[in-house]
Amino acid sequence: EKEKTFAMIKPDGVYGNYSDKIKAIIMDSGFSIKRELRVQLDEDTVRSFYAEHSSKSFFPSLVKYMTSGPILVMILEKDNAVADWRKLIGPTDAEKAKVTHPQSIRAMCGLNTEKNCVHGSHSIQSASREMSFFF
Ligand code: CMP
Secondary structure: OOEEEEEEEOHHHHHOOOHHHHHHHHHHOOOEEEEEEEEOOOHHHHHHHOHHHOOOOOHHHHHHHHOOOOEEEEEEEEOOHHHHHHHHHOOOOHHHHHHHOOOOHHHHHOOOOOOOOEEEOOOHHHHHHHHHHHO
């Protein structure tokens, strides 16, 4: 069976009308989109999804950002899906991504370290947790 990973288009990506463009890149890169859901997160859901970051100084700002508008969550499938999706989105800091990974999704639609347009699971374990969180 092919590997699955969890992908998210964050509020800035949805608001900036990047959803269709990102989905086209996903499919052109050999992933199939197995599930897809548009949701508006509330604060408690963001706190729970990003629990590992709860002690970070940027956490309150992250909660505010992630509740600022609807997001699109997806399950993607292909061989090596976790690593390949991470590679496609590029580094966390979208500003740096524009310089070091100009072809990446974050370079295309992200703004900075926080408003970075998309999310991808870091590992098989986090992919499994994040997929069952939403689906
Ligand atoms: P993501 O990869 O989804 O995981 C945690 C999120 O927290 C990250 O993307 C950013 O949106 C945000 N984030 C990470 N580091 C910082 C930071 N230094 N300052 C502000 N936001 C951050």
